[in-house]
Amino acid sequence: MQNRVNDVLDLAKRRGFFWAAYETYGGSAGLYVLGDLGVKLMNNVEELWRDTFVRPHDFVEVDTPSLMPMPLLEASGHVANFKDPMAECLNCHRKYRADHLLSDAGKKIQESLSIEQIKKELTDLAIRCPECGSTSWEVKPFLTMFETRIGPYADNIAYLRPETAQGIFVEFNRLFQIERSRIPIGIAQIGRGFRNEISPRQGIIRLREFHMLELELFMDPNDTKCKYIDEVLKEELYILDERRILQGEMDAVAISIMDALASSIIKTEWLAYFMALSQRFLQSLGVPREKQRFVEKITGERAHYSAQTFDHEVFMYELGWIEVAGHAYRTDYDLTSHMKKTGAEYTASVQLDEPQKVKRRVWSIDVQKLKEREPVRWKEVMKEYSNIKDRTNTPPQSIAGIAVDPSFIIIKEEEVMLQSRKFIPHVVEPSFGGERVMLACLLYAYDIRDKRNVMHLPYRLAPIKAGVFPLVNKLEMEKTAQQIYSKIKKAGIPCIYDDSGSIGRRYARVDEIGTPFAVTVDDRTLQDSTVTIRERDTWKQRRVNQESVVDELLRNSNS
């Protein structure tokens, strides 16, 4: 084949897996449509993901809004940090992703480059505007979140969520309570994410609206054991870690989970466990282990919330290595941020085996001294003070509008017996991009045999499991074929009925969309009630009784 990626994209568009949206309106970069086969494939990918990451561990799932009020994304750090450098041509006013202008010019750049550095590079290299050829640029950061307003007030700014994860963090305290405070707990969300890219160019790889599959694992920072780790200790991953990147190495090397943990290449067990599952997940989707690798983000390139991140990349032929998932150790960054902003308790607690005696510092107000300082408003201060339950933290900056001041604050040390230990959970996150996973799956399933396209999708991922065909247009044959079709459908197996064109052409049509089986009704069926079952991967046919067709298909449902 000439170009596997182009072939697959053509096929995807022609047969209705996916295509660029709004073509009749001139298109809108970064927006895609899933057709019927795409919806079915995506649903199957999501189910496989649940079966890999969610169900085996009794994790739970939520569905939070895409719309997020501004304060929430200020707290999470996105309003300040979720930005890309934008270069505007001062002549024609076209706008570009500044770092892409540099990399297009062959300049290898780091994600950590500052706005000033980028501007200097553009000038030093005399980069020309692709539109008008000018070399004068303005560079500034561009917030890559979609902004809108909720309701009729101009100041009620909201954004479309850049990740589904924030919805989980904000709702953590309620979710934790509903789940009767069990920890560790995993909370998953499948839904859309939105990123207002400056000028997306990579088709379905860089989308402005896309499907995300995210899991946030909340654990006790003093007990970070993963109880499933033994199941994956011997599994090997191809890893390119920070240390080796900084040494100038470019290739990932195979290392077992056990060794990666022992040598602290992976910093915590749950992260290692999810990376192993992630590799298995992509293998189930048809991507061989050696076409996968985990590349660590070096300090400065990591997202603002992360203590360690690995990009899970898949080799996608002409596209090169493409990230399909991010595995991040987010620590308590997000919960702490929301706690600070809202004052709400984003904490968990565990019962202690035996009560513990601890010393702690507690602050209080010396009423007499307060009265002296604030003879008029001291009552208001005391009223608000009485609502402060936990006085082990530092005192607030002001109470009832009165600045807090050492002159009326007493700090004492006290000894208490603790029955439980309270903590802010730490978070480990595997996060997948649905469209990229789907594309990886199609790229590795695709093959050409005798000049015909065959999509070797695993049975459970195939959008359509069987085609039912009457060999020729003969009333009796059609009737029998329709009966078989109805029976398969009733058993909950997605199938299609097709009676148009030669049988060879019908086989070709289902091969191309990855349908593993074709059931053909022919003359012999009318005599002995047998039909042929043809297998997509071997093109071999065998005869079975028409009564056993459903069982034959169901036998594959776990593969």
Next chain:
Amino acid sequence: MQNRVNDVLDLAKRRGFFWAAYETYGGSAGLYVLGDLGVKLMNNVEELWRDTFVRPHDFVEVDTPSLMPMPLLEASGHVANFKDPMAECLNCHRKYRADHLLSDAGKKIQESLSIEQIKKELTDLAIRCPECGSTSWEVKPFLTMFETRIGPYADNIAYLRPETAQGIFVEFNRLFQIERSRIPIGIAQIGRGFRNEISPRQGIIRLREFHMLELELFMDPNDTKCKYIDEVLKEELYILDERRILQGEMDAVAISIMDALASSIIKTEWLAYFMALSQRFLQSLGVPREKQRFVEKITGERAHYSAQTFDHEVFMYELGWIEVAGHAYRTDYDLTSHMKKTGAEYTASVQLDEPQKVKRRVWSIDVQKLKEREPVRWKEVMKEYSNIKDRTNTPPQSIAGIAVDPSFIIIKEEEVMLQSRKFIPHVVEPSFGGERVMLACLLYAYDIRDKRNVMHLPYRLAPIKAGVFPLVNKLEMEKTAQQIYSKIKKAGIPCIYDDSGSIGRRYARVDEIGTPFAVTVDDRTLQDSTVTIRERDTWKQRRVNQESVVDELLRNSNS
């Protein structure tokens, strides 16, 4: 029970079906979270919907972006029409839904009231601002779509889709081609819709972001037969139609589909068919037929695109009658609009039984005359002209920038033999609100028995099908219970394991979330390998062999 709606909302929040989002941030009206049980229930509702509306008819499904460029929603009429009247208090500048101010004051109003009429009513009735008491108002229309910008250019305005349907219409020509031009065809979409309500007050009933389940049926306007209509002809619906509304009637009356069609109360077969399915769908969700009704939208209240609309309403106890679905006959309004705006062909064609001779007018350019008029640019005009395939329409206003003018246009009548007939399909649409359907389902499932909450959800809708409980905390019992639990899970049946609290309390916990079965492992299990299966609806227990538990549960999977 005191108040069924409040009870169910409390339960939904406490157990994690759904709750108002962003509570720690002070909340954001109109945004809700689905918890784990809510996600599972919604998924089950969606699957039931597919089994009712999509799969039996071999319809297809798509997934289009939430972000829609402005031109598209201008064409569809939403930018001009998707507005609510907003009243702003000229003293304190609070903003309200103007018609709601009137209805709160006991004034019965029609949706078709103009801005001027509303303003007059507010003044005549001296309606006071609920916030400050002022009576001076400004009233204007407020566009209830969320506005944003795609990319870095300020003029690239987009909206969040107010309905998923427009994504289907815009992509219709490609979808139609992928589906090899079969007509009638149904195209479904399950996804989020967004409506920027001015001040939503009804909790989960009036959301700014919500789940939609929509189906667009495209048919030949010259052949509007629905091939499934016979299956529902005898079914009766409670209908309150326009004629009876205009006569002042308030009650729906039972009428068969056959009679409703014969008397033109329902204008087209597919609309009637989907209304019948809609009633069945709600029945499957537990809502009795007599708690459902179909209320026609009278002229002036209908959406801008509709020739006939029925609201499918469910009686939701203290909330009154609430719309759960809209059934609209959209004609060719949407496809025609997008065709006009883009010039793309949103048409279908059917092969004629025999070729038809037709006369038609065709325009062409008189080259000689064009040359005379445009001696410089005539070649450019001819070049663009040669790309115009279909010259049976009126000529464009300009070609290659040259104004088209009768002086060089020839119009001839010609006779052609047509092999096929081309048409713009007509559309019938059933459209459901996911959260409202879910709420209806919970309201009718809810019951109190011996002071305990029981949610009588149909098996296939229940988020969790079984709870597995070891009677007491005894190592052997727990081990056996865990084995049974694993086996049920492996069979793909959602279940939970619970070993905390008294067995009565555990039964109560699963009753409340609608789990139909509880499997208990006790002392006898360890002797004779039998367990008890307890039924939620009867509280009856029976003993079965532990090996047959999975089969016992699966037996219910079609109910």
